[in-house]
Amino acid sequence: MFKAMHQLRTKISKGERGFTLVELLIVVAIIGILAAIAIPQFAAYRTRSYNAAATSDLRNVRTTQESLFADNSSYAPAGIATGNIVFVFDGATVSTFAVSKNVIMGANTFAATPTSTVVATTYTITDKNTAGDRTFCGEAEQTAMLYNTTLGIGTPLTTLVAASAGAVNDCTGTAL
Numbered sequence: 001m002f003k004a005m006h007q008l009r010t011k012i013s014k015g016e017r018g019f020t021l022v023e024l025l026i027v028v029a030i031i032g033i034l035a036a037i038a039i040p041q042f043a044a045y046r047t048r049s050y051n052a053a054a055t056s057d058l059r060n061v062r063t064t065q066e067s068l069f070a071d072n073s074s075y076a077p078a079g080i081a082t083g084n085i086v087f088v089f090d091g092a093t094v095s096t097f098a099v100s101k102n103v104i105m106g107a108n109t110f111a112a113t114p115t116s117t118v119v120a121t122t123y124t125i126t127d128k129n130t131a132g133d134r135t136f137c138g139e140a141e142q143t144a145m146l147y148n149t150t151l152g153i154g155t156p157l158t159t160l161v162a163a164s165a166g167a168v169n170d171c172t173g174t175a176l
Contacts, residue, residue, distance in 0.1 A: 050132035051147075053100045058127050058136050058145060061085070061107055064095055065123055065140070074114040075123040075140065078107040090115045102130045 068076050068087060076087035076094055085105060087095040091113075099105050105127035109120035121140070128135040134147040 047131070047133055050102070050129040051134050051136075054103050054105075054127045054129040054132055054134070054136050055145065057097075057100050057103050057105060058125055058138050061097055061105065061125050061127075062138050064097055065107065065125070068094060072114075074119040075109045075121070076107075076114060077109040077120065077123070078105075088113075099127075100129070104128055104130065 064087065065075050068074075068089065072089050072094065074089060076089040078085040078087050078097075083099060085097045085099060085107065086093050087097070087107070105125065107123060107125045109123045114120040124137060124139045126135060126137050136145055136147050138145045
């Protein structure tokens with residue numbers, strides 16, 4: 001410690017002061033390179049976290065729907081909203097789900113207003129975080145969640161398509 005202080009005093013007494021311009025330019029260049037690498041990575045991490053929030057909400061709403069089906073033998077519809085989603089069955093609110101901040105979600109059944117006599121046996125759920133880059137989709141007939149980067153949350157994913165073996169949903173995209 002004393003040796004370093006002695007060397008510093010010797011430099012100061014000889015008239016040497018501070019850093020040279022070349023040394024400063026090298027340090028600024030290194031900091032610029034590190035920033036150029038780190039900033040895009042940080043933005044990608046943020047986008048992934050926004051997508052994860054939407055995915056988490058979709059999983060939780062699927063659990064809510066399956067719970068409602070176990071209790072009522074029917075799924076319950078809910079509209080696209082931010083904040084809370086209210087599931088209505090037989091004219092009464094049966095469950096409320098608090099959606100994460102900036103997540104827009106819709107949960108739809110093919111029976112518009114399920115009751116004890118009108119049963120909804122399938123559903124689709126779509127959601128998207130407004131800061132994310134993917135729209136997520138899940139449905140009763142599959143265990144996987146799908147994402148689609150081209151469809152917005154306003155695009156209906158609950159169209160009933162006639163097939164030879166029956167009706168299927170059009171929740172399409174790339175599996176997670």
